[in-house]
Amino acid sequence: MHIRETYRNRWLATALLAVFVGTVPTPAHAASKEIIQLQTQVQQLLDMVQRLQTTMDQRFAILQNLAQQTSEQAVQMNQTVTALQQKLNAENEAMSGKLDASAGQVQSLNDSVDELKSHMAKLEKSITDLQSQLQNIQSQPPGSMPSQGNPAPGQGGEGQQQPGQGPGAMGGPAPAVNQTPPLQQSFQAAMTDFNAGRYKLATGEFQDVVHYYPMDDMAGTSQFYLGEIASRDGNYDEAVKDYNAVLEGFSGNAKAPAAQYHKGLALLKLNRREAGVQELRTLIRRHPQTPEAQAAREKLNGMGVRINPTATAHQ
Numbered sequence: 644m645h646i647r648e649t650y651r652n653r654w655l656a657t658a659l660l661a662v663f664v665g666t667v668p669t670p671a672h673a674a675s676k677e678i679i680q681l682q683t684q685v686q687q688l689l690d691m692v693q694r695l696q697t698t699m700d701q702r703f704a705i706l707q708n709l710a711q712q713t714s715e716q717a718v719q720m721n722q723t724v725t726a727l728q729q730k731l732n733a734e735n736e737a738m739s740g741k742l743d744a745s746a747g748q749v750q751s752l753n754d755s756v757d758e759l760k761s762h763m764a765k766l767e768k769s770i771t772d773l774q775s776q777l778q779n780i781q782s783q784p785p786g787s788m789p790s791q792g793n794p795a796p797g798q799g800g801e802g803q804q805q806p807g808q809g810p811g812a813m814g815g816p817a818p819a820v821n822q823t824p825p826l827q828q829s830f831q832a833a834m835t836d837f838n839a840g841r842y843k844l845a846t847g848e849f850q851d852v853v854h855y856y857p858m859d860d861m862a863g864t865s866q867f868y869l870g871e872i873a874s875r876d877g878n879y880d881e882a883v884k885d886y887n888a889v890l891e892g893f894s895g896n897a898k899a900p901a902a903q904y905h906k907g908l909a910l911l912k913l914n915r916r917e918a919g920v921q922e923l924r925t926l927i928r929r930h931p932q933t934p935e936a937q938a939a940r941e942k943l944n945g946m947g948v949r950i951n952p953t954a955t956a957h958q
Contacts, residue, residue: 757891765892769858823855824851824855826852826855826856826859826861829848829851829852829855830848830849830852830861830864830865832848833845833848833849833851833852833865833868834868836848837849837868837871837872842872842875842876845868845872846869846872849865849866849868849869849872850865850869852865853865853866853869860893860895860896862893863888863889863892863893863896863898863899864893864896864897864898866885866888866889866892866893867885867886867889867896867898867901867902869885870882870883870884870885870886870888870889870902870905870906870909871905873885874905874908874909879909879910879912879913880913882905882906882909883906883909883910883913886902886903886905886906886909887906889902890902890903890906899930900926900929900930900933900935900936901935903922903925903926903929903930903935904923904926904935904936904938904939906922907919907920907922907923907926907939907942908942910922920943920946920948923939923942923943924939924943924950926939927939927940927950
């Protein structure tokens with residue numbers, strides 16, 4: 644617009660000059676052929692200015708139209724680029740989510756394989772122990788008691804001896820009978836002492852349950868409470884071992900989610916941040932609907948750690 648006004652002002656000035664020259668009164672005697680030619684040239688100049696003005700107006704209109712089209716195309720291009728960028732961001736996020744989900748699935752599969760290996764190892768150990776006990780029973784002379792293991796049918800508890808055998812056979816005092824403590828009573832006594840804060844006494848009772856009934860589900864629960872006692876005493880290394888015993892040997896126990904959550908907290912207490920975060924994420928994948936998983940999410944959020952919502956548990 645500024646260039647157009649400048650040209651227009653110049654043309655108007657030229658036209659006014661020409662009009663002024665053409666209208667200046669001249670004496671009759673001064674009218675000559677040169678003056679007439681000059682007036683003719685001025686008129687031609689005015690016509691040329693008018694045509695030039697028209698041409699410039701047309702070209703300026705074309706330029707304005709082109710500028711408007713260019714501006715509209717630039718806006719459309721910007722919108723297209725923005726849409727493409729948003730699409731690329733969405734695809735990248737979706738791909739990242741898929742990769743995280745795949746990584747979580749692989750980790751869950753590895754965890755399941757590790758648990759299966761642990762169960763197989765415990766089963767093999769149990770079979771070996773049973774075979775050893777059976778061989779000991781078969782190697783005993785007729786009428787004698789096995790030195791360890793479960794009592795043979797028709798015989799007394801573990802450690803009992805038949806009349807006429809052992810130290811009491813010569814009339815001396817009979818040895819004390821070493822009986823296995825009852826499971827339910829031992830566990831309930833341990834829980835009573837634990838709830839009362841008698842941790843030292845509860846530790847021995849929980850250890851008796853684990854020792855005498857290693858394959859029972861209560862042994863896994865007892866192992867969890869041993870970890871709780873160690874954690875409350877500030878012995879986080881021992882607590883991690885006890886929680887691991889629950890997760891490796893009793894993964895189906897009701898206390899398994901709590902064991903994994905408290906294991907993660909114990910690792911964080913030991914300044915093992917990466918291992919603790921991984922343990923809490925594993926808990927969320929394995930048991931996403933449990934209160935412990937919700938507590939793990941809140942803990943990770945408080946630490947500023949990203950939680951992948953697409954990861955699911957694979958039992």
